[in-house]
Amino acid sequence: MPANLPAEAERALAKYQVARTIEEKIRALEEALSLIPDHKGTEKLRGRIKRRIAELRREAERKASLRAVRRDYFHVPKEGAAQVVLIGAANSGKSSLLRALTNARPQVTHYPLTTTTPVPGMMLYDGVEIQLVELPAILTEDLEETQFTNRSIGFSKNADLILIILNGARDPASQLEKILEIYDESGVSFRRKRCEIEIEKKDSGGIRLVVFGSIRGDVKEVEDLLRSIGIRNAVVKVRGEASIEDFEEAVIREMIHKRALIAVNKIDQAAPGALDDVRSIAGEIPVVAVSAERGAGLDDLRKAIFESLNLMRIYTRKAGATSDKPIILPRNSTVKDLAEVIHKDFAERMKYARVWGRSVKVQGQRVGPDHVLEDGDIVEIKI
Ligand SMILES: Nc1nc2c(ncn2[C@@H]2O[C@H](COP(=O)(O)OP(=O)(O)OP(=O)(O)O)[C@@H](O)[C@H]2O)c(=O)[nH]1
Ligand SMILES: [Mg+2]
Known part of the structure; x- marks a missing residue:
């Protein structure tokens, strides 16, 4: 419960605002x-x-590091339906997985920090092209930050999915903890975003909550949080x-939300229980166990x-003819x-x-423009 703050502290927080x-x-x-x-109260x-x-x-x-270094060599144009980055500690097997999943042929060695620039490759999944990009290691094997940490993290903020590669042979849970900490400090949250919060400051009237949905937890706590930072x-x-x-994010922090997935690699050398340890701190992030070397778990990962x-x-x-290349x-x-994706006019004229497919009860069913589609559906638009 935030106690009343000293006036000077409130003034400083108001300055922050x-x-x-x-x-x-x-x-x-x-x-x-x-x-x-x-x-305790503060x-x-x-x-x-x-x-x-x-x-x-x-x-x-x-x-500062972006100003110091030329950005260009860290730039990879997006290609395919989505861009996925492979991020993790040195020697966790990022290059090995990129080789196993795509056409790219990055160098694999047992020395740490082999990859020093982003390396793209294309993965084909059931007719969908997905770009995977290995980023230079953000941690050494001893979990210290590297000279690439800031730039790799910065790059990953623009990706559609962050694939966290853990070295299963070397206490993967500690790697994950450290990686989550770096992302948290970089303003990236992997929690799914379930709400929008808008705060309009007023001159009087106290705090008024207008809720279209629900608040998990205590409304009083929300009011205390806002008051504690001078609102x-x-x-x-x-x-x-x-x-x-979510309220904390809205008032103090400016988090962006990203999708993430965890691959525990070198599962062939993992200690018993290592996977469970990873799962226990992964929260909402899905976890897949793989071995790039043995080729195990790769289908699950794809x-x-x-x-x-x-x-x-x-x-x-x-x-009557169905295309064999899907629209993503x-x-x-x-x-x-x-x-709209097919042609701008098409949406207006349809x-x-x-x-045909999973979104309809009767195959070949007639539907309107607001009908929600499902993966694999076949659609014939009539104008
Ligand atoms: N046992 C085992 N070894 C693996 C596996 N995947 C990769 N390795 C080995 O781990 C070492 C590092 O692999 P890389 O793919 O180069 O790792 P990286 O994450 O790209 O490393 P940096 O680019 O240096 O950060 C190599 O010696 C690989 O042969 C695996 O699934 N099992
Ligand atoms: Mg590499």
Whole structure:
């Protein structure tokens, strides 16, 4: 329960709310931290502020390293239906997996830090081209950061999926913990986003919550959190299912949400229980066990990559003939979305469609533009 804060601490937090540069933000938070007494009631708030400071420092470092180095050689144009990055500690088997899953032939050695630039390759999954990019190791084998950490993490923020490769032969759970910590400090969350929170600060009227959905946990705690950082009057709109962490993100941190998948490699050399340890800290992130060397678990991994990307394949039919190259769309797309991808006018001109596949009860069923499609459906659009 956040106690009432000293007035100077509140002033420092108010400064943070209006700070523009990273340096100003860090200074305001450091000042606030020094003014907030350290006891049970302020523990959570102090923790939040410390995490935010770490995150801001990392951002500042990343910006500095981008200025120092030419960006170009770290750039890989996106190709195919989606881009997936392989990230992990040195020698975890990223290059070996890239070789096993794609046409790329990166160098594999038993020396650490062999890969020093991003290496792309293309994986074909049931007719869908998915680009995999190995990024230079973000940790040494002893879990220290490398000269590539900032740039590899920065690159991965633009990917559609982050594939975390753990070395199963070397305490994979510790690697995962460290990797999750770095991402957290870099402002990346792997929790699924279930809500939108909008905070409009006001001059009076206290804190008013407008909820379209639900709040998991105690409303009082939300109000205390807002007050603890100096927001006393505001209209807070919540859409979806929000937890206290979501509010924390909305007011103190600026997290981006990313999809992730974990592959525990070298499972042929893993200690008993290592996989369970990984699962226990993976939270919502799915875990697959593989061995690049033995070729074990690779089909499961391919499938998990495709599933995690949340894509679907739609085949179009015209005059009785079905295309063999699918159109790739995000899951839950509608017939209208499909028509828009085919041609801009098509969506406006379409009258109805016939659909074969899992999204319909009767094969060849007639549906409208708002009909939600499923992976593998065949669609004939009628104008
Ligand atoms: N036992 C075993 N060894 C593996 C497996 N996968 C890779 N290795 C070995 O692990 C070492 C490192 O493999 P790489 O694929 O080069 O690892 P990396 O993650 O790309 O390494 P860096 O690019 O240096 O960060 C090599 O000696 C591989 O032969 C596996 O599944 N089992
Ligand atoms: Mg490599």
